[in-house]
Every structure is written in structure tokens, then in C-alpha cells.
Amino acid sequence: MLDYETLKVIWWLLVGVLLVGFAIMDGHDMGVGTLLPFVGRSDEERRVIINTVGPHWDGNQVWFITGGGAIFAAWPLVYASAFSGFYWAMLAVLWALFFRPVGFDYRSKIDNAVWRKTWDWGLFVGGAVPPLIFGVAFGNLLQGVPFHFDDHLVPYYTGSFWGLLNPFALLAGIVSTAMITFHGAIYLAYRTEGDIERRSRRAAIVFGILMLVAFSAAGVWVARGSFGYAITSVIDPSALPDPLAKTVTAQAGAWLDNYQRAPATLIVPVLAYVAGVAALVLVARGRHLAAFVASSLAIVGVIGTAGVSMFPFVMPSSTMPNASLTVWDAVSSQRTLGIMLVATLIFMPIIIAYTSWAYKVMSGKVTAAYIREHEHSAY
Template sequence: MILHELMSYEALRFIWWLLIGVLLVGFAVTDGFDLGTNMLLPFAGRNDLERRVIINAVGPVWEGNQVWLILGGGAIFAAWPQLYAVSFSGFYLAMFAVLVPLILRPVAFKFRSKREEPAWRARWDWTLFLTGLVPSLIFGVAIGNVLQGVPFRLESDMRIFYEGSFLALLNPFALLCGLVSVAMLLMHGGAWLMLKAQGPVAERARSYGSVAALLTLVLYALAGLALWSWIDGYRVTSVLPTGGPSNPLLKTVAHQPGAWFANFAAHPWLWAAPGLGLAGALLAFVFMRARRGGAALLASALSIACIILGVGASMFPFILPSSLDPRASLTVWDSSSSHLTLFIMLVVTTLFIPIIVAYTAWVYKVLWGKVDADAIRDERGHAY
């Protein structure tokens, strides 16, 4: 309890904001190449054996990678209850559109090889393609809508009212952000297949991944330009106590053109995040053309991580702005759980995150190496 009293509410809120960012990056970088590989399945694999090689490149690790998504959802629920309430209720249909493909993915992995009929396997191959495409697109669309503001309001008793619709989420800027997400995960999947596959599969993955890297570069730059030119940001216009009560209605907020770039103007070193996002995509393209799969994978991971971190740096201290009632916008300083809750969770997280990272690293070490097409053909030790 002494340590609890020594750690200020402000520090705990900031630490948990950082941890949410780490969990989101962890999910995007690990499960991201699974989603990208699924999108490449019908194109990088031209026959049944090649497609089985692609499936077995991610089959042993996708479940472990998805743990980061579960951790992120749990952390939001416990650390930022108002954020969880608004996003998981207001974005219900969008969440459903993500969960259905994620549920279908293991079904497709398991059922695909139960029959040898080409039509049966082709249907499951396209199902796997959609289980990669749909979540990748929706995740980006969600970020695009958050940057524009979400149509919710709070009553004085903190009851939440969401007044948006699913179709309204599919606006031009949000779809542009969705395309950025699809492109960067395709890039990541291409780099992963270069590393894990051999022969024609690796070459096709290299070609598609190279195009995706260039698209990531171009689309991300266009999204940044659109954010600067067309999208008004949000700015707190009153005093916002960093250690005050979790009541978003105690502040005033205004729309302001270019507000999402104010943090970069005040702290120029933050430009490293979007800069490395662009540089990582460019390096991924260069390394793919040079047939350096490992370096391409690291570069694409750098690009994905910095693109996500760039959004967080741009929005801070906002975590969910409201387009209906800007003062109801949720920030790092006024929408968290209690001081004690954040502290207890931090202790638990400090204990368990290293265990998860160590176990994940061990699994990747054990499963390292190229997928052997001959072993798949002979059914030696492969699950899919």
C-alpha cells in the first residue's frame, strides 16, 4: 500500500495509456501477419499443396498471437470502463463484423482438409481470405472514425447514448484508413511468407508484399494529408486536472482545424513515429526486392508499430472524442478506473506480461524454420 500511495493517479493513468498502446501494437505486429497471410492465400498459392504451405506458415502460431487482442479488450474493460462501454456498445455491429471472421478462422483451418474435393477446399480458402480482409479493414475504419469523433453523449449521471449507425462508419476518410490497414497487413503477411515459405509461394508473396509496401507508403501519406486538410481535431480549452475525478463532463472541448498535429508542433521529436511508419514501409519494399525476408519482416513490423503509435501521439490526451458533445470526449485524465484499481492491475500486468512474452518467444523458437512442402505432402507432423 505504501507503493500505491507513492504512485500518483496521474502516473498510473499515463502508464495504462502506454500499456494499451503496447497491447495494440503487439496484436497488430503478431496477429497482423496472420491476417495478411490469410488475405494472400488465394493468390500466393496456386494449387492445394501451395495453399497448405501458406496455412501451415501461420497455423501453429495464430492462436497465441490472438491473445494480444484478448488482453487489449480486457485491459480496456478494467482500466478505461467508459471507453469500453462506448466503443463496445456503440460499435456493436462493427465488433460483430470483426468477431465473426475471427471465429470462422479456426473453423476454416480445421475443416478445409476434411474433404479432398477441390470445390470444398476452394470455399474454405476464400473464407480464410475474408477472415483476413474484413477484420483488417474494420480495424482501420474504426481508427478513422475515432479521429473524426464518435457520435455519443453523456448524461449528468454518466449514462451513455450512442447516436450513430453502422453505415455512417463507412465514410470516405474512415475507408481510407481501412485501406491503410489492409495494405500494411498485406505487407506484413508478404514478409512473413517470404520468411516461412520457399519457391513459388515465397516469390509470389514477395511480389504482392512489395506492392502492398508501396501502397502502405502512399495511402498513409494520403491519410495524413487528409487529416491535416479536411478533418478537424479536438482541443481541451479548460483546465484538465491530470489527477482529478473520472468525470469527462468537467471540461470544455472545441473542434479546431489541425488540432491533431498540435502535439507534433509542441514536441517535434514525436514526428519520429509517422516518419518511421513511412520509412519502415519503404525499407520493407527494399528488403523484399532484395529477397531478405527477415529484414523485411522487421521493417514491416516497425512500420505498423509506428503508424499506430503516431495515431496515439497525435490524439493524446484524447482516447475517444465525441462529435455530438465535445466536452463528453474521453481523455486519459478523466475516464479511467480508480487509483487503487489501476495500481492492482499494474502489479498483475507486471507479473504476467513477461511470462506471456517469454512463452511466445519460446514458441517461435521451437517452430522456427521454413515450412516443408514435402513433409506436408507426406502428412508428417502437420496439422493442416
């Protein structure tokens, strides 16, 4: 079995992979849902849009479920603390997600304009709200979350729901929403033709530029802001979990320290810019599949930048910095991490292979003619 320190780092990477996988796979579904009421001008056009993601959205949702399960199993203290502090925010995500299965399955069952338009906006909520809230959550993580532990390591959150909606967190929410909508617009341009394709391409350019501008503004804010955390005591990466056995201080600009200690990590934020610009150029030229790959890499860069900047922190505490949760002290036992790693190495390739096969089988353009031919079976 791998040593404990190595397993801790591996699971930090794997949780990151699951979050990125969720953003790429379920993200383009949500981006399409966000654009649905605006890019589709008629009922038939909206049915075309829905059918680009209808066969796949529920399978892609597995990335979200798996990511949450992995955090619960690998980082139980993070799971407990985050779901205490972000309880109402997570409920808002779940309430928004409720619109998706019902909307996809029942939207076109009744030939009534009011019924269908209502579910179109329901799918918009299900696509737009989760990325916004996840971005706000990341913005709060970068600033530090107001929580602490008692002597029994029971977490107590001392903030409020409205406190989560601070200016920097809302900016991070804009980054996330623009990124996901940009990604979804490129996918929609790839899977459609005619007016829908042209509108999707324009939307991709707008949201791609917004993503890069907001991401840059967030970076400047982090560099010049008043938040950042650093471990100032000696830690043993192989020690048993104990989040209170270290000393942490709040240091403005500390989130840039990793780039100074390991300059190679600069490749992550650079990837966000290079891939983002490449995706914009490619979608403008009509090379939609290549643009989709580039926007996927941009997502890796954006989310990876937050992870690399905060490492080894996972959930810093603004009210009790020493209680901040890190890769080293918020994890499960060595045996748990080892067993989970074996399961991941077995099942993740199967999931990726099946997903790839499903997309290959159901590839190609979705057209109005297809909707007419499959009036009773299409979404």
C-alpha cells in the same frame, strides 16, 4: 504505489503496446489469410501457406483478447461507449473471426476441392475483414464519434453503422488492410520458398507501396481536413474520472498540435516511413527476416502516429465535444490501475518468452515435402 497521473499515462502506453502487439503478432496471421487464395495456386501450395501460421495463430489471438480486456478494465467508459457505437462493426469482426478456428482445423480434413476452396475463402474473410474494420474504427475516432452522456454518464450513440463508412474512415481502412497484408506477405516470404516465396515478395512490394501512399494521403487529409479536438479548460490529470468536467472545442488541424508542442514526437510518423521503405528494400533483396522486423516497426509508427496525434483524447465526441473521453477522465480507479500494472509486469514477460520459444522451436521453411510427410497431421 505510483501516483494517479503517472498510472493514467502508463496505461495509455500499455493499451498502445497491446494494440501494436496484436497488429504485429496476429496481424501477420491475418495478412497470410488475406493472401491465401491468391498466392497459393494449388491445394498443396495453400496447405504450405496455412502451415506457416497454423501452429501459432490461436496463441497470437491472445493479444486481441488481452487488448479488449485491458480497455474494459483500464478505460471502462471507452469500452462502454465504443462497443455501443461500434456494436455492429465489432459483431462483423467477430463473425469474420469465426472462420479462422474452424477453417484452420477442418479445411484439410476432407479431401474435396469444393470443401477446401470454401474454407480458403473463409480464411480470407477472417484475415481481411478485421483489419479493414479496425482501420475504419480508427478513422472514425480521428473524426470524432457521435455520442453523448446523460446526467448519469450513460453513453448514447446517435450515429449509424453506415455512417461509419465515410470516405476518410474507408481510407484509414485501406491503410490498415495494406499494412497488415504487407506484414503478412513478408512473413510468408520468410517461411516459404520457390514460387510461393516469389509471389509473396511481389505482394509485399505492392501492399507496402499502397500502405505508404494511403498513409500519406490520410496525413494530408488530417492536416487539411475539418476535424480535430482540443481541451480549452484547465484539467487536473490527477483528478477522479469525470468526462463532463472539461471544455472541448472542435478545431480543424488540432491533431497536429502535439507535434508542435513536443517536436520529438515527430519520430513516430517518421518511423512509419523509414521502416516501411526499409522493409520494401529488404524484402526486394530477399532479406526477409530483417524486412519482417522493419515492417513491425512500420506498424509501430502507423498506429503510434494515431495515438500521438490524438493524445490525450481516446474517443472524442463529434456531437457533444465536452463528453469526449481522454486519458485523464475515462479511466478506472488508481487501485485498479495499480493492481493491473503489477499483473501486467508479471505475466507479459512470461507470454513474450513463451511466444518467442514457440516460434524458435517451429522455425524454418515450410515446404511441400513437409506437407506430404505429415499428410494427416499438418493443417
